[in-house]
Amino acid sequence: MTFQNLPTLLSEALAARGYAAPTPVQAAVLEAEAEGRDLIVSAQTGSGKTVAFGLAMAPQLLDEAGRPRMAQSPLALVIAPTRELALQVSRELTWLYEGAGVKVATCVGGMNPSQERRALSYGPQIVVGTPGRLRDHLERGALHLQELAAVVLDEADEMLDMGFREDLEELLDATPEGRRTLLFSATMPQPIVALARRYQRDALRISTTSENRGHGDIAYQAIAIAPADIERAVVNLLRLHEAETAILFCATRDNVRHLHSSLTERGFAVVALSGEHSQNERNHALQALRDQRARVCVATDVAARGIDLPSLTLVVHVEIPRDAETLQHRSGRTGRAGKKGTAILLVPYPRRRRVEGMLRGARIAAEWVNAPSAADIRAADSERMLSALLAPVEIEDEDRELAAKLMAERSPEEIAAALIQAHRAKMPAPEELLATDAPPPRGPREGFEGSSWFRMNVGRRHNADPRWILPLICRRGHVSRSDIGAIRLAANETLFEIASPVAARFLDAVQRTAGEDDGVEIVAADGAPREEARRNRRDHPGAGARPHAGPGGHPGPHKPKPYSREHGNGGRPDKPFHKKAAWKKRPEQAR
Structure with a gap:
């Protein structure tokens, strides 16, 4: 047509x-x-x-x-x-x-x-x-x-x-x-x-959207990375791709401000877009990107909606999007009008499973790759440099005269080395990453092989907290802290692990101490939390959790909150402290 x-x-x-x-x-x-x-x-x-x-x-x-x-x-x-x-x-x-x-x-x-x-x-x-x-x-x-x-x-x-x-x-x-x-x-x-x-x-x-919702002109990549390495990985991605225009997505204005400042200090031509910028400032930022006076834009989701830059070939999700739709809207800034683009997600190790689920929901096949190292950047720089310096050029007579003077004063090797140094001096230095491989999955603690799991009828909705759950388990089961393994808090219940050598003794003790006035019931669970969840979904498809129900459907105890909102500065009892994001800390703070 x-x-x-x-x-x-x-x-x-x-x-x-x-x-x-x-x-x-x-x-x-x-x-x-x-x-x-x-x-x-x-x-x-x-x-x-x-x-x-x-x-x-x-x-x-x-x-x-x-x-x-x-x-x-x-x-x-x-x-x-x-x-x-x-x-x-x-x-x-x-x-x-x-x-x-x-x-x-x-x-x-x-x-x-x-x-x-x-x-x-x-x-x-x-x-x-x-x-x-x-x-x-x-x-x-x-x-x-x-x-x-x-x-x-x-x-x-x-x-x-x-x-x-x-x-x-x-x-x-x-x-x-x-x-x-x-x-x-x-x-x-x-x-x-x-x-x-x-x-x-x-x-x-x-x-006109295909069965596969992933954009056909966008290559998706995902990088699992230590949270403390995210900022350095951003630097290396920008240096590796050398995109004509790139956009970096952050979740908040503060993170936009921080990353913009950090990249500016490193020598990148970068602008910022967030809700704190006036329309005039936003217009100037976008014009700088169109004029190639800036090549990198750090932005929040809302600020970047509607941006259409023909030269934009790289999108980096510095902080993972909140859902599949946001992922697609962010990534859709590139790969427009038939042009190719690349979208990269930086995924902290603990959040990889969530991102894999998001990608499945969006029907996007992302390639999991390693973060580029400083050695990768230097190798890419060498290839680009050779390609640029060996390309045919028209040489003016004035330049030939200057070249002849240089040849008379220095050897060809010295002149070439000086040219390479001058070329490299214009580019920000690559970063050494603290960790390049994902940590190996942790096995069970010694003594917890074949451990037993137990359930108590209090959870987050009852303000359950390991700080008071741990002493309660020790008191009711006549065990020490070293005998207690993982503790999993759910909305209406808590599952915890007891070392196999003391499991039988623990069960006997909690049965003898049942009925104490604290209102907490402890019973043996059918298995580890994930195994039990799979079994419940198989045996009771479509069954939802009953609010405030403990084992057997009995309501859990309504105890006073041991840690209220006044504890720390947090707005949620289960998260009383708001720590600084790991990727915003200095390296020595993030360790």
Whole structure:
């Protein structure tokens, strides 16, 4: 399929941008069955969906001659979840429709609302904005929607996740009955289905996402690493890949600030994006990346939504995403419009199992690799250096004269060595990692081979804590602390391990001390926690845990909390202290 059936001015704009053929989502919205209908489109991030809905709106914006339709108010409204995405959409629609004479106005938070109202008064055919700012202009009478022919909800799932439901409903309720509604969403959760049912009529469902949700143009890698090595691993990844543009994802503003400062000190050209930056600062940061004055961006999830940088080829998840959808949205910053990209997850050893589950849920096949060492960086540097220095170049006469003077003063080996040193001096030094291999799995403690497991009917909901559970076990079972192995706290119960030589004596003691006034019941468990959980799932499929139930379904004791929220500065009784993240500590602190 080609763009031949489009208005001439649109075809010319696409050709000037290098579009030879439509992407799958663009081809789908141009099919005859999609013409004039409401659409629900599931498409991956970076699949060309902005141009897709721009082309889908063409019949509502242009007449048969390809000229803008006459109207006193906007004909199309595009709603996006973030400022960055709205600005990106505005830029895309501007170049697409500029030749046809269609005007685009942008309304986003953080910009001057007076200037936006002035732009709206000039009669733009397309208005692009974020829900909150558009609603504000609507309520103030600056935005008129009575002639609207098409409305687009871009990344609708993100807008609902961010709490924009009321804003969206007020905007959609103000639009005419006969307008087209184009809903674009990477995922289709129930709230999106409900929104479509309310505001669309006979919508055509289009899906260009494959059975394998992993993006075909993104190579996924995962690195299991010691928490204290994460920052050094980030440095080595940037040095190994030497990406034209890279983005590093952190979970909080503080971590963004810390990593940005650390990389700047090491000599990287880096910018930061987080909620603490103003719109002007964000615009300058993105422009620095586009101009190649900066090559690395450290960002939070929300701040990076909607970023579209054609040169971005590397995404590093410095802190693992909270779920599979966040993983895909983060990774989707690269591998856009048919270009290849790499997404790398840095996984602390204790969280590997959780990440493996997340990858399975996202149907992403990630390759587990080792973190690059300093030796790997030096080897890659040597290859790149040889390739760059041996490439054919045109030499000016002035340069030849200088080369002749150098040859007269120094040997070729000395000149080459000086050139290599000068080349290396411009690059940040690679880091030596403290640990390059995952720690071996721990076997059972001596004396705990074939140990016995017991259960007591108190758990986290009763504020169970090893600091008072341990003495209680010793007192009730007549054992010492060295006879007690692992302790596993669950919501409503606690399982613990007793060394095999004293297990029989322990069971006899707890049976004799049963009925003490502490209300705690201790009984033998059927096996280790994981084995027992598997057995329960097999024998009782679909059975859920009963709240506050101990062994046999009896309610656990409601004891006063021995460690309340006043203990330390924590907001949770089971986590009273908030320690500094290991990857933010200095090496000597992290050990």
